[in-house]
Amino acid sequence: MARLRAGIVGAGIAGANCAGTLAAAGWDVTVFDKARGAGGRLSTRRTEQGWATLGSPFFSAKRDPFRSQLRDWVRQGWLAPVRGDVLQGRANLPWSQVQLQNHYRPTTEPAQLVHQLLGNARLHTQARVATLQPRTITLEDGQVFGDFDCVICSLPIPQAIPLLDALPLLRERLGEVRYRPIWSFLMRWEGGPKADVIKFDDHLLSVAVRQPADGPGLWAVHSSHEFAETYLEASIEEASTRAASALMGLLGLPWPVGVEATQMWRYAQPESTVGGFWLGDRENRVALIGDGIAGAGVERAWESGLRLAQALIQAREELVI
Numbered sequence: 001m002a003r004l005r006a007g008i009v010g011a012g013i014a015g016a017n018c019a020g021t022l023a024a025a026g027w028d029v030t031v032f033d034k035a036r037g038a039g040g041r042l043s044t045r046r047t048e049q050g051w052a053t054l055g056s057p058f059f060s061a062k063r064d065p066f067r068s069q070l071r072d073w074v075r076q077g078w079l080a081p082v083r084g085d086v087l088q089g090r091a092n093l094p095w096s097q098v099q100l101q102n103h104y105r106p107t108t109e110p111a112q113l114v115h116q117l118l119g120n121a122r123l124h125t126q127a128r129v130a131t132l133q134p135r136t137i138t139l140e141d142g143q144v145f146g147d148f149d150c151v152i153c154s155l156p157i158p159q160a161i162p163l164l165d166a167l168p169l170l171r172e173r174l175g176e177v178r179y180r181p182i183w184s185f186l187m188r189w190e191g192g193p194k195a196d197v198i199k200f201d202d203h204l205l206s207v208a209v210r211q212p213a214d215g216p217g218l219w220a221v222h223s224s225h226e227f228a229e230t231y232l233e234a235s236i237e238e239a240s241t242r243a244a245s246a247l248m249g250l251l252g253l254p255w256p257v258g259v260e261a262t263q264m265w266r267y268a269q270p271e272s273t274v275g276g277f278w279l280g281d282r283e284n285r286v287a288l289i290g291d292g293i294a295g296a297g298v299e300r301a302w303e304s305g306l307r308l309a310q311a312l313i314q315a316r317e318e319l320v321i
Helices: 013-024 066-075 110-118 157-163 225-230 236-251 298-314 316-320
Strands: 005-009 028-032 044-046 051-053 079-081 086-089 103-106 122-124 129-133 136-139 150-153 179-188 197-200 205-210 218-223 258-270 279-281 286-288
Touching: 005 013, 013 028, 013 110, 013 298, 044 110, 051 218, 066 079, 066 103, 066 298, 129 150, 129 157, 157 258, 179 225, 179 236, 205 236, 218 225, 218 236, 225 236, 225 258, 236 258, 298 316
Parallel strands: 005 028, 005 150, 028 122, 086 197, 150 286
Antiparallel strands: 044 051, 079 103, 129 136, 179 218, 179 258, 197 205, 205 218, 279 286
């Protein structure tokens, strides 16, 4: 029996989970991503002492099946529950101890978790996609990959729309999806409250998370949406200076803060979504997945990829016809 073939654009958690689930069911799966590796918004920065992440700071689950996935990663030693040493407040107000229920922090590189989800799927990195057409993916360098039984796009919706000129029925369903941005920074400082996670009562900065794999003093600091929208087109230098200044005030630091890396997540969180777990053009064998379809958060993106893969596996006879 011939193996069904899937081409997937985007190796974030939605695309990777879809790819690995299909590959485990016997599909021949090829994944294309413009980056140097899998991960998407869970990608990892290598540092001199280890690694750090500027992407989603936590994994959390509201229900199965993602809850089971997180428990499995905890058993593997790849995640650990967030316990204690979580403070909320700001320097001129009392700090309060808070709890983050069902939140987990990675103890291995988050990008490796995404890579593990790929399973036996083939990953083409630094592969920029130019167009999606029925059963066909064309790269910017002119390479054409065709004869897929299904083409799946897991990019943020604003990045997917320019690829869909040949698929107007899909394009017109996506126009209302909007995202809110976040600036993220790797910062070093001395002093401040003793904590592993700091949630700020502030309109500029949202949360700071200590990075345990890089020795003491390195933190990932995530801005608010409002900060990122104000400095959406700012230079890295300006955004970093503004964020470091805000952080010094919030923590009451007398010493300068060092900014070691920055990342603008222009499509950090969808504000409006299509709804459902995937959006498909059955006639042309093309589908879209990810948080812009299913809703904000790592859990929704992961489940979006899983649900489409399960539907395709169940529809095998229809696809063979």
